[in-house]
Amino acid sequence: MDRVIVVGAGVVGLSCAVRLLEQGHRVDVLARDLPLETTSAAAAALWYPYRAYPFDRVAAWSEETYRELARLAGDGRTGVVMRQGTEVHRSRTADPWWSTAVPVLTRVTTMAEPYVDAWSFEAPVVEMPIYLPWLVSRVEQLGGTLTRLALSALPEGPGAAVVVDAAGLGARLLAEDGSVTPVRGQVVYVDQVGLDRWWLDESGPTYVVPRSRDIVVGGSADEGEWNRARNPALAQQILARAIELVPELCRAGVRGHKVGLRPTRPAVRLELEQRRATRVVHCYGHGGAGVTLSWGCADEVAALVGG
Numbered sequence: 001m002d003r004v005i006v007v008g009a010g011v012v013g014l015s016c017a018v019r020l021l022e023q024g025h026r027v028d029v030l031a032r033d034l035p036l037e038t039t040s041a042a043a044a045a046l047w048y049p050y051r052a053y054p055f056d057r058v059a060a061w062s063e064e065t066y067r068e069l070a071r072l073a074g075d076g077r078t079g080v081v082m083r084q085g086t087e088v089h090r091s092r093t094a095d096p097w098w099s100t101a102v103p104v105l106t107r108v109t110t111m112a113e114p115y116v117d118a119w120s121f122e123a124p125v126v127e128m129p130i131y132l133p134w135l136v137s138r139v140e141q142l143g144g145t146l147t148r149l150a151l152s153a154l155p156e157g158p159g160a161a162v163v164v165d166a167a168g169l170g171a172r173l174l175a176e177d178g179s180v181t182p183v184r185g186q187v188v189y190v191d192q193v194g195l196d197r198w199w200l201d202e203s204g205p206t207y208v209v210p211r212s213r214d215i216v217v218g219g220s221a222d223e224g225e226w227n228r229a230r231n232p233a234l235a236q237q238i239l240a241r242a243i244e245l246v247p248e249l250c251r252a253g254v255r256g257h258k259v260g261l262r263p264t265r266p267a268v269r270l271e272l273e274q275r276r277a278t279r280v281v282h283c284y285g286h287g288g289a290g291v292t293l294s295w296g297c298a299d300e301v302a303a304l305v306g307g
């Protein structure tokens with residue numbers, strides 16, 4: 001079995017590390033930002049294929065991840081919960097391109113103005129402050145390591161026979177790939193006021209994702225925007241949109257804010273590149289769906305590494 005260096009400790013790098021360790025490899029994860037400091041920590045993180053391409057590969061990865069997250073929801077330590085929810089639309093809309101990835105998708109015909117169409121389905125909701133540390137504990141239990149290290153290039157040469165590049169937006173530098181660009185997202189955390197269903201309206205986008213102790217309210221999607229400072233005016237707009245969608249939120253106090261930069265690319269890059277003596281498996285560019293694609297992609301990375 002090979003020694004594998006995984007670059008990146010977001011949801012993608014950690015999921016790849018777990019699968020590679022399960023396959024019997026020795027795995028060391030190197031990352032500039034530790035898991036709770038990454039974009040992944042800002043994710044809402046509802047299973048939903050958003051801003052990730054191409055549709056055929058994304059639908060397959062999403063379906064595989066759905067199954068794995070549904071399995072993990074049976075273990076209370078993971079922070080994964082299956083929740084019923086509703087996606088609303090302001091015009092008549094065909095079934096989504098990923099509809100086969102969820103077991104049951106039901107049309108809702110009784111929506112009030114301004115919504116005219118909706119569908120309801122059960123989806124995994126992943127509480128990232130619990131899930132990311134759980135993934136780290138899996139890596140460590142399986143004998144892997146996690147080290148903070150900012151790299152100026154992907155490791156190559158002796159001691160780096162196989163490298164998994166799960167650097168997200170960092171692939172702009174590490175893989176010299178200018179096609180990965182940020183799509184800035186901002187969320188507000190509010191008190192849990194007894195909500196157990198998620199809600200999503202793609203216009204905005206606006207989403208309300210209940211967790212055990214709070215509710216994540218989003219959002220925004222600003223292409224090419226690098227600013228990670230909170231925008232207070234945007235936070236007010238996000239809350240107003242969310243209250244329109246879920247009126248109970250009007251009594252929820254604000255607990256905090258977060259901003260993240262989605263690593264977006266015209267197509268997720270998941271492929272093998274031979275660099276002299278080093279085999280590099282690139283796995284980045286998951287846009288607004290890194291959690292949703294994580295296990296499907298990790299399985300494909302493990303298959304490319306082999307063994």
Ligand SMILES: Cc1cc2nc3c(=O)[nH]c(=O)nc-3n(C[C@H](O)[C@H](O)[C@H](O)COP(=O)(O)OP(=O)(O)OC[C@H]3O[C@@H](n4cnc5c(N)ncnc54)[C@H](O)[C@@H]3O)c2cc1C
Nearest residue numbers: 008009010012032033040046151168170185260290291292
């Ligand atoms: C507000 C918001 C809401 C979201 N909601 C959802 C959602 O509901 N569902 C969903 O599926 N997705 C959601 N996403 C998207 C999701 O967060 C991303 O797709 C996902 O986090 C990408 O994961 P990643 O592991 O590829 O990247 P990251 O989490 O960014 O991790 C990249 C890792 O690479 C490391 N790295 C980078 N450069 C270097 C370097 N030079 N040297 C060493 N290490 C380096 C970083 O330090 C980090 O550890 C949301 C995103 C945002 C911002």
